[in-house]
Amino acid sequence: MLKWNPTGGLFYHWLAFKYSHRLWEHHKETISLWLNSWQPSSSHLVLVGPSGGYSLPNKFLKKFENISALEIDPLAPWFFQLNHKNLNTKFYNENFFVSSSKKFNINAIADIKNKFPGAAILFCNLLGQLPLLTKDFSCKQTEWTKKISEDLKGVDWASFHDIWSGKNIPHSNSIRKVPSDSSLNESIHFFFNNDKKTLKEFRPNRNPSIITDHGTADLFLKHTHRIQWLWKLDLTHSHCIEAVHYSQSHQLSPQDLKVFTL
Numbered sequence: 001m002l003k004w005n006p007t008g009g010l011f012y013h014w015l016a017f018k019y020s021h022r023l024w025e026h027h028k029e030t031i032s033l034w035l036n037s038w039q040p041s042s043s044h045l046v047l048v049g050p051s052g053g054y055s056l057p058n059k060f061l062k063k064f065e066n067i068s069a070l071e072i073d074p075l076a077p078w079f080f081q082l083n084h085k086n087l088n089t090k091f092y093n094e095n096f097f098v099s100s101s102k103k104f105n106i107n108a109i110a111d112i113k114n115k116f117p118g119a120a121i122l123f124c125n126l127l128g129q130l131p132l133l134t135k136d137f138s139c140k141q142t143e144w145t146k147k148i149s150e151d152l153k154g155v156d157w158a159s160f161h162d163i164w165s166g167k168n169i170p171h172s173n174s175i176r177k178v179p180s181d182s183s184l185n186e187s188i189h190f191f192f193n194n195d196k197k198t199l200k201e202f203r204p205n206r207n208p209s210i211i212t213d214h215g216t217a218d219l220f221l222k223h224t225h226r227i228q229w230l231w232k233l234d235l236t237h238s239h240c241i242e243a244v245h246y247s248q249s250h251q252l253s254p255q256d257l258k259v260f261t262l
């Protein structure tokens with residue numbers, strides 16, 4: 001059954017159809033370069049929230065023998081197959097993050113690990129969407145932020161996710177290397193740097209309609225190899241995306257991020 005899905009669904013497929021070749025190029029190229037520097041040791045990859053795989057490079061996915069995908073959007077497997085014809089991906093329409101009684105599952109990561117032991121996990125722009133999935137998330141947010149790094153221990157994982165988003169943001173193709181402990185405000189100031197007027201009007205708490213905080217700025221605060229960029233979703237909306245990955249067998253060095261013109 002097709003249910004209303006605030007983080008994806010038919011509207012998202014329509015946006016991808018309309019803009020993925022016109023506006024999303026910088027976003028897709030950055031993801032592709034970033035994924036090249038991730039070296040998980042498993043041949044099994046779990047994609048969490050891949051939708052139709054619009055942002056995922058086929059060349060990267062082809063490296064894996066098995067791909068499993070967790071998606072609550074029943075249309076996603078069809079579009080994914082269309083975009084990645086050469087891959088045999090097994091889809092699971094299972095919601096690990098929200099229970100049927102709409103409660104946020106704080107143990108989602110542990111449950112995914114148990115279901116796919118030994119697999120590498122790629123969160124595909126989902127973690128910053130969690131506040132949209134359940135009201136119950138907000139009261140668990142602090143606990144979740146503390147728990148996520150703990151629960152990811154022992155796994156090779158990667159995530160790209162929204163940090164903040166807004167309307168009519170001056171576009172920039174800059175890629176920011178994020179210092180550890182960097183705050184939400186520093187991120188906003190970095191990308192607004194060229195537009196003093198917008199920055200002047202921006203008051204994070206007084207005018208929340210300008211910027212939406214996706215509650216993820218503190219999620220991977222201690223990771224030293226994070227990057228951020230702007231994704232122009234459509235003609236008016238932009239999202240600041242952060243990407244971070246970890247692999248047990250390959251410790252990142254600053255050289256790995258040299259491919260980005262930071």
Ligand SMILES: C[S@@+](CC[C@H](N)C(=O)[O-])C[C@H]1O[C@@H](n2cnc3c(N)ncnc32)[C@H](O)[C@@H]1O
Nearest residue numbers: 007008049050051055070071072073097124125
């Ligand atoms: C913002 S979209 C990103 C889509 C795609 N990864 C991309 O980057 O183009 C978020 C996706 O997460 C999916 N999603 C939402 N909640 C989910 C859940 N609990 N488990 C798996 N997927 C979920 C949505 O259906 C949607 O396709």
